Amino acid sequence: MDKVFLVAVGIGILSRIIMLNTDQRQYPAQPNILLSQLVLAFVASSLGALLVPALRDRAYTSITFLSLAAEQFRQVRENRRDSLQNLEDIQLVKRGEAFIEEIARTYEIRNYMCIITSLSTIGLYYLIIEELKIAKNTSLMISSIIGLALTLILKKLLKRESIGDIADVEIVKISFVDECIMKVGDLKGITNIGLKSDRERYLSRGIGIEIIPKDKDYTNAGILFDSGQRQTIVYNLYSRLGLYREHDEPAFVPLPRRNPKKESLIIAFIPMEKDEQKIIEAVKSCPVLASAKGKNLSLENYKIGKKGSV
Template structure:
């Protein structure tokens, strides 16, 4: 029992580590306190590992510890949300409430993953020993492998799609109409830029971005319509490439606008380094938020460039 219990904890910790690596890729500037995450993973894994022998001994009252753990993990989510919201005022480009809620929810769900993987590892061990009468070492090997397989399955299931999966990203020209009205690609009226030096900075250092829904799909376009998703794209650009502005220069805050002709999104962005490939990659790598999905379901069979159904 002692050996499989510790193996269950280790598998739970490994599952958290592989998800921690994924989180850092999807949320590159997300504050990450490794020690606190691993301590929470240890607690969650211990609960999962202890649950199996408790059920075998018919100690059903021990299940109440799961409710206490769930409450604690919800508190972790609340604390993470508050931390990120407190940092908003110091950001040159805001994350937005939708992006903050997505990150906080991610922190909560990852702890449940530790419980599931450690529970399966220990449960598989007891099942093999009792039903198939295999030796302890063989049972431990099989249960360990099962736990690792589940960890990677959950990693794949919980991995979020990115903007690159639902949209094409291209670079377009930034220009000015009537001296002060910004035009990005074919969309005019993004914003007004009154100072000549600001317009010159946009022309020399700025990058115009067009995000076009793939397959002319309203399903993909509806994700880009979401204001929280647009703000997440703008923040992802800022977090990966920086933004060439001071806090008192509102003209350089990226403002994503919808282009009704093809339902694309236009953004004028001034990165610290004008690298076209990095800009495109930053947009494509932005995770799709849960809050932006599931809209315009009645239009799922329609194409953007057609009046009839597909």
């Protein structure tokens, strides 16, 4: 019991560590958040590993611990949401409510992954011993391998799309027409920049970004035009490359705008380091929000720039 319990808990924690790699890339976190997630992974894995032996001993009341765990993990989700919302006012670029909810939901779901993998590992161990009559060490090895395989399967299932999966990203020129009207690519009227010094900063340090839906697909375009998704893209740029502005400089707040000619998204951004390749990678790595999907399902058989169904 002790050996298989430790193995099951270890696999549960390992599953969370594997997913932490994704979390760190998409949601930059502090060291204390990392520690709290590992502690929660241990708790969740322990609950999953204890459930099967308890049920074998006919301790059916142990199921109530799962409901308590679910309630606790929902509380973790709420606490994470509240923490991020409290930080919004001090951000140069806000995450937005949609992105905050996506992060909070992810923190909750990943804990359930620990329960599933540890429970499956120890459950398979007893199943193999009792049904196939295989030696304990061999059964432990087989169940551990299956548990690790389940971890990789869950990782693949839980992996979300990124902007790079649904759109192409291009760098376009920033210019000004009629003296102070910003033009990015072939879209003018982005905003009005009155001060000459502000216009010079855009021209010298700014980078124009155009995000074009792949396959001329309206479904992909609908994701880009979701207000929460737009804010997430801008925040992802800010979190990775910084933003060359102060709180009292509203002229440099990134404003995503729709280009009706291509149904693309246009952004003028001033990073701390003007590196076009890093800009493209930052946009492509931005996660696609669950709340942004399914907005244009009625147009899924239509292509941008073409009339009628395809």
